[in-house]
Amino acid sequence: GIATGAALSAQRRGSGQVAVCFFGEGALGQGILYEVMNIAALWRLPVIYVCENNLYSEYTSVRETTAGSMRARPEAFGIPTEEVDGQEVRAVLAAAARAVARARAGEGPSFLLCHTYRFHGHHVGDVNRAYYRSKDEEERWRTSRxxxxxxxxxxxxxxxxxxxxxxxxxxxxxxxxxxxxxxxxxxxxxxxxxxxxxxxx
Ligand SMILES: Cc1ncc(C[n+]2csc(CCOP(=O)(O)OP(=O)(O)O)c2C)c(N)n1
The missing domain is CATH 1.10.1220 (Arc Repressor Mutant)
Structure with a gap:
């Protein structure tokens, strides 16, 4: 919501600025996202919605929180969407550069879906994580991704x-x-x- 307001401000001032906001896949369950994506698409606001899908909202797997296709959500508003391997810095940079160029050209919002992982707990006290994800899975991401x-x-x-x-x-x-x-x-x-x-x- 704040990023979309900032994008409206940038557009009105003609500043050439682009607002970028980052949120997890859990936030796909928040209604405000759909209100702002709708208006950002209608008004062609210079905003980039970056969804970091790290597979867990606190201690809950994405499989239990998110029905259907993630990218179909922004696409339903006609927002250009790119899905990238969020562990590949160069892929994220290239997709982000395209989204910034689109915003600066007055072509409106973009959505970047980055597949990633949270190496540690949700907070410092989240030490015993075996009840929601395996040590093997953590090890695989840490060593190879x-x-x-x-x-x-x-x-x-x-x-x-x-x-x-x-x-x-x-x-x-x-x-x-x-x-x-x-x-x-x-x-x-x-x-x-x-x-x-x-x-x-
Ligand atoms: C409206 C609301 N409900 C619940 C919470 C508690 N909460 C804090 S972080 C979080 C999980 C967020 O998951 P996600 O959006 O996937 O982001 P991540 O932390 O994985 O980057 C929740 C449920 C909150 N902050 N606000």
Missing amino acids: DPLRLLAGWLLETGQARAADFERLEAEIRAEVEAAEQSALAAPFPDPSEVTLHVYA
Whole structure:
């Protein structure tokens, strides 16, 4: 809803901006999506709806939440829709570039359906996940469908990077994360007088 309003604002101001909103496949069950896709299609608003289908809404499989075809939903409003492997960075970039070009050309909204996965729990406490998905499934996605590794593989194959580049990068990032952890652990506790700061309700 907010993205579609932002797109209307961009259109009225002629700013050339494009609004992009990201949501999970669970959000396909929210009525507002259909209200805004309808008006965005009618008014040719510069907005891109990106659905990240990571197969789970919290702890519920997509098979239990989503009937029928996902892409048929935007297509019913005449919204151009592309379905991509969300783990392939280059495929997502190419499809997104086409959608941005369409929006800037005044051709209206697009819908990008990205098939992806959530490697971790829905939140930090979601540790024992065996009751809604198997360790095998998680392992398969982690080892063979990690978008960073897939991109790194392509960079290596095409000679645009060397293994040593990634080793150096990983060492730098590990050091950065460890320094952040140490600094957080060493930081003093906040003053109790700050407890109501930025609390509005
Ligand atoms: C109207 C409403 N109902 C329920 C929730 C609780 N809730 C928070 S996240 C979530 C699942 C979202 O799943 P999905 O849209 O697939 O996004 P993902 O987290 O997988 O990216 C739910 C049901 C909510 N935030 N709002």
